[in-house]
Amino acid sequence: MLRILINALRTGVVTTRYPDEPSLPPENFRGQPIFSTGKNLPPPEVCPVDALSQHSATGVRQLDLARCVFCGRCAEDQWVGAVTMGRDFELAARRRSDLRIEIMTDDTRIPELQPALNPEADMDQVSSEIRRVLGRSLHLRHLDAGSCNACDWELTALLNPVYDIRRLGIDFVASPRHADGVVITGPITRNLETAVRRTIEAIPDPRIVIAVGACATGGIFGEGYANLGGVDQVHPVDVYIPGCPPRPEAIIYGIMVALGRLDARQLSNQG
Amino acid sequence: MVDPTLINALQAKAMGTVDAEIGPRPSDLTVRLSHIDDLLVAAEVLIKQYTMALATLVATDETAMPDGDFKVRYVFEPTTANAPDWFVTLLVSVDAACPEVPSLTTMIPAANWHEREMCDLFGIVPVGHPDPRPLVVHDGWPKGVFPLRKAFDGSQRVPVEPAEEFPHMVTEGEGVFEIPVGPIHAGIIEPGHFRFTSVGETVLLLDARLFYTHRGLEKRMEGISPLDAFCIAERICGVCSVAHGLGYCEALEQIAGVDIPYRARLIRGIALELERLYNHIGDVGNVCAGAAFHYGTATGARLKERLQQMNERIAGNRFLRGIIIPGGVRLDLTSHLLEFISSTLLQTLTDFDSLMDRIEANPSVVERFDDTGILQNQTAMDLAVAGVAARASGVNRDARRDHPHGAFANADSPQLNVMTASAGDAMARVMVRAQEVRESIRLVDEFIRRLKPGPIKIAIADPLPGDRIGISAIESPRGEAVHWLRTDANGRVDRYHLRSPSYHNWPAVALAAETAIVPDFPLVNKSFELCYSCTDR
Numbered sequence: 001m002l003r004i005l006i007n008a009l010r011t012g013v014v015t016t017r018y019p020d021e022p023s024l025p026p027e028n029f030r031g032q033p034i035f036s037t038g039k040n041l042p043p044p045e046v047c048p049v050d051a052l053s054q055h056s057a058t059g060v061r062q063l064d065l066a067r068c069v070f071c072g073r074c075a076e077d078q079w080v081g082a083v084t085m086g087r088d089f090e091l092a093a094r095r096r097s098d099l100r101i102e103i104m105t106d107d108t109r110i111p112e113l114q115p116a117l118n119p120e121a122d123m124d125q126v127s128s129e130i131r132r133v134l135g136r137s138l139h140l141r142h143l144d145a146g147s148c149n150a151c152d153w154e155l156t157a158l159l160n161p162v163y164d165i166r167r168l169g170i171d172f173v174a175s176p177r178h179a180d181g182v183v184i185t186g187p188i189t190r191n192l193e194t195a196v197r198r199t200i201e202a203i204p205d206p207r208i209v210i211a212v213g214a215c216a217t218g219g220i221f222g223e224g225y226a227n228l229g230g231v232d233q234v235h236p237v238d239v240y241i242p243g244c245p246p247r248p249e250a251i252i253y254g255i256m257v258a259l260g261r262l263d264a265r266q267l268s269n270q271g
Numbered sequence: 272m273v274d275p276t277l278i279n280a281l282q283a284k285a286m287g288t289v290d291a292e293i294g295p296r297p298s299d300l301t302v303r304l305s306h307i308d309d310l311l312v313a314a315e316v317l318i319k320q321y322t323m324a325l326a327t328l329v330a331t332d333e334t335a336m337p338d339g340d341f342k343v344r345y346v347f348e349p350t351t352a353n354a355p356d357w358f359v360t361l362l363v364s365v366d367a368a369c370p371e372v373p374s375l376t377t378m379i380p381a382a383n384w385h386e387r388e389m390c391d392l393f394g395i396v397p398v399g400h401p402d403p404r405p406l407v408v409h410d411g412w413p414k415g416v417f418p419l420r421k422a423f424d425g426s427q428r429v430p431v432e433p434a435e436e437f438p439h440m441v442t443e444g445e446g447v448f449e450i451p452v453g454p455i456h457a458g459i460i461e462p463g464h465f466r467f468t469s470v471g472e473t474v475l476l477l478d479a480r481l482f483y484t485h486r487g488l489e490k491r492m493e494g495i496s497p498l499d500a501f502c503i504a505e506r507i508c509g510v511c512s513v514a515h516g517l518g519y520c521e522a523l524e525q526i527a528g529v530d531i532p533y534r535a536r537l538i539r540g541i542a543l544e545l546e547r548l549y550n551h552i553g554d555v556g557n558v559c560a561g562a563a564f565h566y567g568t569a570t571g572a573r574l575k576e577r578l579q580q581m582n583e584r585i586a587g588n589r590f591l592r593g594i595i596i597p598g599g600v601r602l603d604l605t606s607h608l609l610e611f612i613s614s615t616l617l618q619t620l621t622d623f624d625s626l627m628d629r630i631e632a633n634p635s636v637v638e639r640f641d642d643t644g645i646l647q648n649q650t651a652m653d654l655a656v657a658g659v660a661a662r663a664s665g666v667n668r669d670a671r672r673d674h675p676h677g678a679f680a681n682a683d684s685p686q687l688n689v690m691t692a693s694a695g696d697a698m699a700r701v702m703v704r705a706q707e708v709r710e711s712i713r714l715v716d717e718f719i720r721r722l723k724p725g726p727i728k729i730a731i732a733d734p735l736p737g738d739r740i741g742i743s744a745i746e747s748p749r750g751e752a753v754h755w756l757r758t759d760a761n762g763r764v765d766r767y768h769l770r771s772p773s774y775h776n777w778p779a780v781a782l783a784a785e786t787a788i789v790p791d792f793p794l795v796n797k798s799f800e801l802c803y804s805c806t807d808r
Contacts, residue, residue: 003628003629003632004566004629007566007570007625007629008566011573014573025583026583026584026587027584028583028584028585028586028587028602029583029587029588030587030588030593048499048500048501048502048503049502069502069506070588070593071502071592071593072587072593072601073502076601085587142458142459143455144459144460144461144462144484146483146484146485146486146804146807147461147484147509147804148506148507148508148509148804149461149508149509149510149802149803149804150506150509150510150512150590151509152459152460152461152509153509153510153590154589155459156459156572157572157576157579159459159572160569160572160573160575160576161569161572161573161576162573162576163576172458172459174457174458175457186484186486187486189483189484189485189486190409190428190429190431190485191408191409191482191483191484191485192454192462192483192484193431195454195455195462195483199455215486220502220503220506221486221487221488221491222426223426223427223428224425224426224427224428224487224490224491225418225423225425225426225427225428225429225487225490226418226425226485226486226487226490227486227487228428244506244592245509245589245590247583247589
């Protein structure tokens with residue numbers, strides 16, 4: 001027992017200060033792809049998960065961050081230089097359409113985080129209601145709707161001593177009856193559809209629905225005999241968190257956006 | 272080389288013809304049985320005379336091909352330590368008009384789920400199966416619709432039909448009650464339904480119903496380029512990303528006929544051990560949660576987090592996704608990164624040893640681990656249990672030694688010390704994991720020392736050669752995973768099948784739980800630490 005206390009004291013505090021202090025992922029990290037030239041961009045076929053598309057008439061290419069698995073294939077071989085994998089991971093958005101980025105001009109990158117002029121104006125009705133009712137705290141229920149478990153393990157990591165999400169007033173609870181919202185991973189498999197619907201319905205109103213990871217937004221697997229193809233097939237989504245999986249801090253960012261404690265950035269190509 | 276006595280033994284017992292040929296790999300044997308009833312005697316020869324076990328079972332729809340039939344391949348592998356690296360495939364043709372095969376489950380319990388899955392997805396009926404309930408498709412799936420048949424369009428949703436309640440296995444009697452748990456659990460865990468039948472706290476029977484996370488991955492990969500499908504194979508399971516990515520690549524590289532560079536194999540080997548490390552250390556922490564030892568849980572989580580942060584620095588992804596690609600590896604390990612890996616692992620070893628000291632010195636934890644959730648050696652053999660669970664029950668098998676892959680396929684590979692225990696309880700599984708952590712750290716060090724400058728990948732031409740089969744067996748953190756890949760005439764994915772270690776181990780969890788009390792189930796379950804997603808696919 002004494003040894004345990006000594007070990008614990010020797011370890012000290014290992015908890016990160018994110019989001020109060022910014023976090024810079026390591027150099028190799030693959031975050032939002034940055035398209036840096038108008039020509040010689042990779043064609044849509046390069047992307048194995050159909051996150052890149054091209055408008056048939058205008059030829060304008062579009063990147064769907066919600067479908068992107070950040071594999072880096074579009075930034076390899078002959079596309080080195082045309083595309084680089086950026087280190088931005090704070091990609092959560094309130095609207096699905098905010099994650100579809102048109103690549104029109106040079107330097108498609110995310111602008112620096114700027115507080116909106118009137119943050120309340122753009123806020124979803126549900127989350128402003130949540131904020132009014134719940135203040136700054138949020139209790140969430142996790143729902144695995146067919147994920148590969150990577151997103152689930154990152155949610156588990158939020159409870160480890162390093163991220164310790166409870167310091168932010170956020171916790172994961174056992175019962176949907178105790179929850180203010182739900183964090184859903186996976187493409188909503190057919191075999192889980194009923195369980196997912198019932199769990200969401202069991203959460204008292206107003207409730208926040210957060211879709212975590214590419215397949216929860218309809219990426220990778222899409223619709224098929226075994227999948228519904230994303231959370232929004234069963235319930236409107238308040239915040240989408242892209243990634244495959246999103247790193248724990250990206251999930252913290254998304255939850256803070258859902259709470260209205262941080263603003264989603266406008267993901268666009270306007271520098 | 273292929274053992275000729277085996278072919279003679281099969282021919283002596285069979286009624287029909289037995290055509291043996293080399294394949295899929297040069298060391299393997301594929302045996303075509305002309306008479307479908309010969310399956311039972313042939314399997315008996317392999318199991319009893321040659322002490323082999325069922326490694327995987329792959330059904331294919333070849334109705335559009337010249338034979339116009341379904342085919343079922345029963346792949347067997349040796350079960351003894353230091354046996355040669357070979358697979359023996361029994362291949363039977365199944366009439367598409369009346370798709371039936373004799374069930375092997377009574378003789379080979381490990382065939383149970385394989386046959387039920389084949390029945391659900393292909394409509395090939397295992398005649399005489401003792402438990403023919405649906406497995407993969409759940410309530411409301413229409414009768415006569417088989418998603419893995421080629422005529423079925425996998426991109427469409429299928430209507431949900433009214434359904435009766437699933438017939439769970441239960442027991443009745445005075446004082447006997449049922450406890451239904453799941454599919455949605457109280458924590459951040461994957462979904463599965465557990466139906467306990469108990470008297471007081473004693474578990475009489477546990478019926479586990481899985482496949483809630485069935486995503487139709489195998490169907491999703493069909494018809495696309497094997498190089499594109501890699502991205503999906505890497506995403507079958509989060510915490511087995513490296514192992515499944517590697518297994519898929521090795522099967523693909525057999526088909527392409529390429530030999531990947533020495534340095535790439537070593538980097539793959541390092542990645543595979545790093546994946547095992549963060550899994551095993553996190554698992555030891557999580558088992559502590561089952562015994563309410565929170566210091567252990569927090570320390571395990573902290574050490575796992577340190578390793579995953581290291582993964583992100585190496586591969587740009589905390590699950591090491593994107594390091595392995597078909598033809599080699601994408602990211603090279605610079606000397607700077609190698610130093611970082613070595614120093615992190617050194618620190619981790621010290622901290623992990625300290626954690627194990629605290630666990631072993633804590634009687635309240637040891638008491639809980641000892642004699643809890645016992646898996647008998649014979650049961651482990653019958654169910655072809657894989658990985659830590661098998662080794663903790665005295666089965667001396669490890670795919671890294673028995674089917675060399677990654678860095679173990681290099682001629683100068685270091686020898687692997689396979690860790691075993693005999694008790695088969697939660698304690699044995701924790702101790703085997705702990706020893707494997709130390710072994711993996713040693714192996715990474717050995718691999719790093721062998722690294723020489725050189726190419727890290729080799730180009731693979733797209734399309735790949737058509738009508739070829741690749742097979743590989745990878746020791747993932749949870750045990751041996753068997754990958755089977757075949758290309759169609761145009762070099763696209765015709766069929767891909769993964770038999771994950773969890774697939775064989777889940778039935779063992781149910782049996783081990785039946786030696787315990789209901790409150791110990793989380794502990795028993797965590798000591799096996801299986802994946803749902805790579806079982807359900």
